[in-house]
Amino acid sequence: GAVVSQHPSWVICKSGTSVKIECRSLDFQATTMFWYRQFPKQSLMLMATSNEGSKATYEQGVEKDKFLINHASLTLSTLTVTSAHPEDSSFYICSADRGTGELFFGEGSRLTVL
């Protein structure tokens, strides 16, 4: 089956630093990847849609300068949380679409900002 790898799984950082999370489709090419944020015991909130070779499309209320998304190749999208603050602490999950309509999810990255 299709595999999506997300790295790191867990990161703890100091307030004010930037953190980069990678999302890779290991055995297929993904023209579109999605980034979600999930708070404890809540559903996934779509943050942005990342298309290879073009700018990401952000959902309303998501700061594009805060959450930088780069989809540099058909197998890699990155989310950078810039100048992270404690309120950015969350579980971030990516998913990749290989064109079948079914999404394949990474295992998620837990960000804790001190």
Next chain:
Amino acid sequence: SQQGEEDPQALSIQEGENATMNCSYKTSINNLQWYRQNSGRGLVHLILIRSNEREKHSGRLRVTLDTSKKSSSLLITASRAADTASYFCATDETSYDKVIFGPGTSLSVIP
């Protein structure tokens, strides 16, 4: 904004019983999907049902879709303790190229 709404929010059943979760949505969709998430983990795709389909089966899972009522249900038969997880429906909106998740149902299967 969220598209799907699931009910119940939480469900607790005995092992061997059936579990039914419902999902409602607001706009036209291309397809509806159900996902499972174990605590603190990523999501696992369970089943996809297209807008022109009414029912789909996969093992112990049965999904129905009623586009006139904009609703779907997920039935897990003969539940097992290992089915304990959160279940989310997700809709692929016709107008926009994105997938939106409902709030989810937390299922607990008691051995």
